[in-house]
Amino acid sequence: KAGVTQTPRYLIKTRGQQVTLSCSPISGHRSVSWYQQTPGQGLQFLFEYFSETQRNKGNFPGRFSGRQFSNSRSEMNVSTLELGDSALYLCASSYTGSTDTQYFGPGTRLTVL
């Protein structure tokens, strides 16, 4: 069974631009969670989607948004990029997302210049 895939793996943007990251979960998994990882703040929860509905959201500004499609694939968008948005963005999938085992993708490394 293929693992969680994320595209692109690397991205360089400038301040003020926007970016869209994509995540394809493991086949059969309907829950997708997004995390931001930085050296200073560690792994921080962004949001979780299940059946196209956001069920929980972390403490991030409204510039961070996401969505999930009917095939469980998910995208996250960051608008008006700031230097502090440079991070590794990780996607994780699980069957139902409650306290299921969660599997991560390789991440997207975003650099904002």
Add this chain to the structure above:
Amino acid sequence: GQQLNQSPQSMFIQEGEDVSMNCTSSSIFNTWLWYKQDPGEGPVLLIALYKAGELTSNGRLTAQFGITRKDSFLNISASIPSDVGIYFCAGGTSGTYKYIFGTGTRLKVLA
């Protein structure tokens, strides 16, 4: 952001030695997960724990779900160079649809 207390923060050990690390929280969790992350990659699941008191092994790794449900422990026996990396714990609570991660333990193995 919220993070769980994980200790030690980092450790150097000799190849062949056993390693212990733990994760503590002020909150009760229903699930504990342990991950290993290599630089620039996503975390890889090592062990999942679902019940207080549960002891689970995966090769040389053994993890335990604390009786109080507020802590968890990971042991690595007979460490080898490829054990180098950052180990994270994660706690999950029913109905919250999210995991809270520990601050990480950076393990360095001296051959």
